[in-house]
Amino acid sequence: MMASKLHATTKIKVIKYKNEEDYKKGKPYAVVEKKGNLMLASGMNAVWTLVAGTSDYHYDNTNTYIGVGDSNTSANENQTDLLGSNKTYKQCYPGFPVAFGRKLIAFSVFEAGEANYAWNELVIKNNATGVCLNRAVQSLGTKTSGEIWPIEIEIQLSN
Numbered sequence: 551m552m553a554s555k556l557h558a559t560t561k562i563k564v565i566k567y568k569n570e571e572d573y574k575k576g577k578p579y580a581v582v583e584k585k586g587n588l589m590l591a592s593g594m595n596a597v598w599t600l601v602a603g604t605s606d607y608h609y610d611n612t613n614t615y616i617g618v619g620d621s622n623t624s625a626n627e628n629q630t631d632l633l634g635s636n637k638t639y640k641q642c643y644p645g646f647p648v649a650f651g652r653k654l655i656a657f658s659v660f661e662a663g664e665a666n667y668a669w670n671e672l673v674i675k676n677n678a679t680g681v682c683l684n685r686a687v688q689s690l691g692t693k694t695s696g697e698i699w700p701i702e703i704e705i706q707l708s709n
Contacts, residue, residue: 554709560587561704562672564690566697570662573698584688587705588625593683596676607679609654614647615639616658616701617673617682618665618690625671625685632673632685638665639675643700647674652707659700660693668692674703 566580567573599605607613619634640658647656656674669690673682684705693699 557708558587558589558684559585559706559708560684560686561585561702561706562587562686562688562690563702563704564669565700566691566693567699569696570698580691582690584686584690586688587684587686588627589684589705590629590673590682591627592630592681593674596679596681596683607676607681609647609674609676609683611642611644611646613676613678614642614656615675615677616642616656616703617675618660618669618701619671620668622670622687622689625687629685631675631680631682632671634671636665636667639677640664641677654705655702657700657702659698661698662696665699666693666695666697669699672701672703674705 562584564582565578617632617639619632619637621634623633643657671687675682
């Protein structure tokens with residue numbers, strides 16, 4: 551019998567703008583790209599309830615949020631959310647998340663007055679149920695007041 555393994559690969563991209571003017575002009579001062587993520591047990595269970603048709607709570611534009619926090623505690627599948635003392639959740643941008651090509655892509659824009667602290671962790675969360683799919687622990691930098699940071703999280707499944 552052949553063993554089968556399912557892998558989740560995550561790409562994280564943060565585009566950093568100093569201010570709204572630079573954001574409108576599409577002139578970032580930095581782009582940070584990282585890989586790494588851990589699917590949470592509660593998130594994996596949520597996926598199976600969606601596959602089985604036993605959940606009414608979809609990860610759609612109404613309910614899907616990206617959360618960022620300042621904890622650098624290593625990810626563990628039994629965690630259920632962000633762990634930091636500072637954490638902010640932002641609803642996905644209109645048209646997101648999208649699913650295609652074995653991928654889920656979530657995208658949010660954290661505006662000038664939001665999440666101004668060290669970004670060390672992130673999740674994709676269903677706001678209706680409070681269930682997080684994943685938790686990634688990555689040093690993405692420190693956002694300061696006035697800056698605008700769009701973030702894209704791509705989770706791809708493969709064998």
